[in-house]
Amino acid sequence: MTSNFNLFDSTVTVDQYIVAFQETVIMVGVSLFIGALIGIPLAVILVITRPQGLHPNRWVYGILNVVINIIRSVPFVILMVSITPLTRLIAQTTIGTQAALVPLTIFVAPFISRLIESALLDVDDGIIEAAETLGASTAQTIWYFLLPEAxxxxxxxxxxxxxxxxxxxxxxxxxxxxxxxDLAYTYGYQQFDTVTVLITVLILIVIVQIIQTLGNHFAARRRSA
Incomplete structure (x- = not known):
């Protein structure tokens, strides 16, 4: 049952905030998961095919490097608009949470690949040398040495x-x-609802703080293990 209770003087109901929060969680969770499935392997390929990598390959590295740079150089708003035909093809619509997953995934995958590439490059060269000394294959070096260390x-x-x-x-x-x-834009901006804008900003701040705190916690636990 939809609540008619309004937060302060906002025109948005509590139920609308709850639904908007759920949609945001779905968009972030699904696109991050798919983006990681794409971005992490791309990062590994970049690391092993770079000039100083385990298996240097200037063509693979060069092409992949350029493609990632091109996608990352496009602002997200422009990316959303420019891939509208692709979004319609995949999601069968260009509006709503399902449609937003397409540009979000394309946006985050190369971003993740760059971040993971940087993390992998920070691994001490001695770890790789130890793996080679033990006769580990490339796959074993990546799975048992490189990724765990990073x-x-x-x-x-x-x-x-x-x-x-x-x-x-x-x-x-x-x-x-x-x-x-969407809530902030539709009600806060288009209907000049300042309270809705403030509440949505507060919600986003809380979400970011929680995620950053959890990330720092688990990263610290891993490094101290």
Whole structure:
């Protein structure tokens, strides 16, 4: 049952805030998961094919590096608009939470790949040398040496990507993507509802603080293990 209770003088009901929060969680969670599935392997490929990598390959590294840079250089709002045909093809719509997942995933995947690449490059060269000394294959070096050693930094990288996605979902709301951003734009901006804007900003601040705190906690635990 929909509540008629309004927060302060806001025209938005409590139920609308709850639904918007749920939509934001879905958009961030799903796009982060899919983006990580794409971005982490891309980061590994970048690291092993770079000039000083385990298996240098200038063509693979060069092409992948350029493609990632191109996607990352496009502002999210422009990216959303420019891939509208692709969004319609995949999601069968260009409006709503489901549609927003397409540009959000394309936005975050290369972002994650760069963050994870940086985390992997920070691993001490001695770890790689130890793996080679033990006769580990490339796959074994990545899985048993490189990734575990960088786990703390990877957690922080995914935390940063998650927070970046929260900002992107807010922008997705300007084109009907749903979530807290849509609430702020539809009611706060278009209807001059200052209270709604303040409440949505407060909600976003709380979410970001919680995510950053959890990310820092788990990263610290991993590094001290």
């Amino acid at each position: 786990k703390g930094s990877i957690i922080l990288a995914l935390t940063t990507a998650c927070i970046g996605l929260i900002g992107a979902t807010a922008m997705a709301g300007t084109i009907g993507g749903g979530g807290i951003g």
